[in-house]
Amino acid sequence: MLKMPCCRIWLLPFVLICMTWMPSVASPVRLSPAAQISLLTCAPGAETYALFGHSALRVSDPALGLDQVYNYGTFDFQTPHFYWRFLRGDLRYFLSAVPFTTFCRGYAQEGRAVSEQVLALQPEEVQRLYTQLETTLHSPAKYYRYQFFADNCSTRLFALLTSSVNEPLQLDSTQQASPPTYRQLLAPYLAPAPWVQLGMNIGLGLPTDRPTTFRQRLFLPVELQQALAHATRQAQPLVAQQRQIVVPANSSASPTGLTPMGLLLGWVVLSILIWQWLSSPAWLLRMNARVLFTVTGLLGCLLTGLSLGSLHTPVQANYQILWLLPSHLLVGLVRSRAWWRYYAVVAIVCSSSVACLPHN
Incomplete structure (x- = not known):
């Protein structure tokens, strides 16, 4: 009868240590004034899930040695009934974070270009955005139900950015002459994959043929990249610097095999x-x-x-x-x-x- 209380007393110091250590892991650090946030836009890949490109956020702080990439497009192939849940729209996507060098190495191996747009944000805006990313990363809120047109890796980043800045962003919608439909927006990305193009043209219904607004087109990474490139705040450009950080070997994607x-x-x-x-x-x-x-x-x-x-x-x-x-x-x-x-x-x-x- 005396062994159980003794065991609990023996474990008590370890429980207290874990309780004091866990909040320090989940609590975001205080960034220095030199910290920057960038939008990373990745070129389309050969896999079906990569045909439309990808968007992620880079948080870098040279003073702290911090250089992380936050990605809302992560999913687990080992999920039970993966393909059924994907077709039904019940597959859980989640936010993940990897070192910047690891992120670039993966896309370089796939032969996919990656461009970076350094955002002209104030230090408190950078801290606010970073805090939201870290808080979400260490909570159940990192999981979400993926919706191709309305809730994906690009739309989440845009919503996070607009909620973190002090002044609203001014988007230039004059870059698009006429409002295209979703199907028209997808056509150039599907051209290298004729079988996927056939399947999506048959499988997508009437909502795909409705004209899109400027905001709705931001579900595509390249559209988001172009929108931020022409965005301003208080008559100042939102993008302070744009550069290509992964340059792939020249390759022309063309349909191969039986079409x-x-x-x-x-x-x-x-x-x-x-x-x-x-x-x-x-x-x-x-x-x-x-x-x-x-x-x-x-x-x-x-x-x-x-x-x-x-x-x-x-x-x-x-x-x-x-x-x-x-x-x-x-x-x-x-x-x-x-x-x-x-x-x-x-x-x-x-x-x-x-x-x-x-x-x-």
Whole structure:
């Protein structure tokens, strides 16, 4: 009966030491007047999640030997049911911090350029922003639900910056002649990845085709970089210095391998050749029809599931379902019935109607 209290007394000094040490770890240090904050903009990469580039904040203080990069675009591939949670929009992203040299080394190895914009902030603004980053980093608030257009690595940094400055930022929206849609903004980034481009053009719904405001375009890292480059405060430029800190080797990104258009052309050419060889071309027509309706039916089931179950707003209200009907799967899998021809005619009419809609 006397051993338990003795053990507690023995552990008490260690508990007190941990209690006094932990706040010192979580409490941000006081920066010197020489501290600076920079926006780092990373060029697009080859991976799907890197096609649109990346944004991060660098906090440097030569007097303290501090040089950290804070990144809101971190996620864990080991998360259970990773791909399902990503499609549903329930994947947790979080804020992380790494040394500046480690950050640059990783992007140099990937061959991706990194540019830096040193922000002309006052010492108290630098301290306020750094304190918010450190406080968030050591709290559950570092986790958030990622939303591609509304809440990502770029929008979080812009919101953090605007909440930390003493005077509001003056953005120059005259740089954009006409308000583009989300789909138009994504098109140049998707060009090197035709299969991803096809999937996103099919998977993204009506919200993607709405015109964007100047603030809404800042979800893209390059758009945020250009906006800050022309931003001012009290008639003074917000960016004090801009430089490139990682210069990759010259490389031209171009689609490689089989593209969707190449697959379609190959299918048409092969069908024509088989048609010439077979004495009964009707069999070939039935086979192609089954393949076509099976593929479109599976895509329709996927789009319906995303529209009903995903938390991502851009995949909702998807008019592609007007021709990618889930019921197409019945025509592709079951044997031909009397209603098959009538259904095929209706499907072709729907497909032709949707094809006339704008997709830019």
